[in-house]
Amino acid sequence: MIRVDGLVKAYRDLTAVDGLSFAVEPGQVLGLVGPNGAGKTTTLRCLAGILPPTAGRIEIAGFDLARNPVDAKRLLAFMPDEPRLFDYLTVADHLAFAARLYGVPDAAARSAALLSELELSGKERALPSELSRGMKQKLVIAFGLLHEPKVLIFDEPLTGIDPGGIRRMKQTIVGRARAGASVIVSSHLLHLVEEICDRVLILSKGRAVLSGTLEEIRAGAGDATLEDVFLRVTEPGA
């Protein structure tokens, strides 16, 4: 599971995340939404161990990220919105590399299954420069899923993916959660959040302004859509 307690990330003249606390249980998908600059990506990068928090505690699958970063990261996968790959490694090389980094026991079988699931079969020898943006995104996701992480963090996972790919990506995310993973999905696509997430956390100016299950949020707002609620809490004048 993911447990965040009083997370703060501050820069010299800006507090990007301000005292954020939440938890994601195994099997749950949390939708992290908020306007541009709300602190979503900063939060996700702190959770992934990329940015050191200014204050607060992050627990990944029972491991304190600050005290046991290696153990925590072994159970974690972060899929950023911008696919970052190594120019000189092929698709197959990326997976072989991930297999060694995470010590995946049956790497060959898992790689083949993932490539098939993400429609990358036949591209094993391709370099990142020969892949479309959507394919690069899928490769990043394959890299992240290979070690069957217990915690999955997706930042705008559907960017650049075609309609067929979007449907399969949604199935992949929900399938991993049903298999017991704790998942966070950050997206501006509120219909996606409504479709696949069990809980929603709305951020604004680095703070949580609303959190709960979709039913709770809708009920509290008089059966409004998530979009209505989102605009109401993030742009009170709108």
Added chain:
Amino acid sequence: MSAPGSATNALVFYATRSAGNAVRRRLKRLTEPRYLIGLAAGLAYVGLVLVRPGRPSARAAAAGPWPVEFLGVAQLAVAAILLLGTALLWIFRGSQASLSLSEGEAQFLFSAPLSRNAVVHFALVRSQLRVLSGVLIALLFSRPDSWTGLLRSALAGWIFFSVVNLHLLGVGFTKAAWAERPAGRRRATKVVVTLLALAALAFVVAAGTEALVRAAGAPAGRRGVSPVALEGAILTGTLGRPLFALLYPFRLLVAPLLAPGAGVFLRTLPGAVGLLVLHYVWVLGTNARFEDATLAGAARRAAERGRRERGNLPALPGERKRHAVPFRLAARGRPEVAIVWKNLAAWNRTALRSQLLGVAGLIAALFLAAALLRQPEADQIAGVVLVVLGVVGVILAPTIPAGLRNDLRGDLEQADVLKTWPVSPAALVVGEILAPLWITVLALFAGLGGALAVSAGRALRGAGGVAGPFGGLDALSGLVPVALAAVLFVPPFSLLLLLGQNAATLAFPAWFPPGQKRARGLEQFGIRLVAAVATVALLAIALLPSGLLVALVLLLGGKALGLWALPLSALLASLPVWAEAAAAVALLAKLWERFDPSLDLGA
């Protein structure tokens, strides 16, 4: 900001505002101390070392003024080379109607309500400005004799390179226009132009040969064939006058560039300017479709630039090469080995076994050659080769990996990815450093192994006992202790160097930029200069204990041990370096742990 009133105004607005913003951005950067210090250092270097108008370079001073009697022949020779190049250009250059525009410019300008001529004008004028700035920079670094000389050379150089540039563009445009003609007409045009170009080539070769034969036949002066005699031979030959006429436009272009003084320069300038105007009109008037080629060229340039910025590493591996990997990477084992594997694959997708076999093959070939060649000249050459191999190997061993940056410095731009890996900071540092260290070891063994092989080959046939051109160092008995000393000391030294460079990038990413980006500008040059001086100073301090140990060994046992004092002192000298390297790994691990990509890289 007022709205531009016409297409020309819009383009002028774009060009001037872009240039202005670029200048403003650079000036704003000077508020940061590192850029200011960098600029000061860069200016000081350029001012003191490179640019000193009024004080000719040592080479120029030694050569004296350009002899006037050479000018005629030089002008003819350059003109003939230009004619040859032009003929080959018309034969071989493809139809490339590509303007020098960036991807963004092409997207905006092609979809804007601008005439074709406006876009071409814009691209041509801007490319001429680039040529001029390039010429000016080149001239500054050539230590001009005077400021008027500098201006003369700049103007002549700009006209020369602009015409060459426009001619290249014109040929591409013209051939692209041909491609739009009916097939029969297109073929006929190509055949006629190719025949004309071939005829011009043949004529120049024939006229040149005739002149050389005639000049060689003439009574030679005290210092061989004089330039005046050669010029005379060219002009008075059967083919001389027609050649002179054929070269006329090329001589027009060259004349201001080779003008010995202001008077000749001013007299010859109008001809060259006329040629420039004609070329400009020609390119502008060529009715070729340039949009597709320009967009393709812009995309290609952008991709190349992006790749250069991400990694100045070897070219991406081709289809066949991709099957090879440095070694089989098992899924289980220490995770940092994966990082070594990745960095080795980025450097060279050849199995380590094959790399070793290649080095062994080279060593064996050198041994056989040295053992079998018995001529005294060959033996002398072998003596030189072995010393060169040894020296080059020792020099290249630390410098290649330091320059390649396929370690943490190269990976730092991917810090977001690296930070998520389940690898401890110390293991990550070790994994990042091992690939360049392997390159060090390979280069060292190739160089020293080659030197030893040549020396052993010579020793095998009895030449080793004789002192070679390097006073015995090239003999096997002399080379073995030297090589052993290098093997003992160079790897830890290279390791320390790499760790120091990586630590500098991690601690001061603003001063020592990560990745392969090579920011341009005088201030960046100055920053690199300051950084290089600081690195050398730190390295000198780090090597102080080793130096003391070497001095001690040589003092106490130098006479008794002879050359064998070298490996002993290298062994002792390597101990503090290994210790410092271990401390540097710990320091790097701490730095990596604290590294915040959002603060340190602005990512």
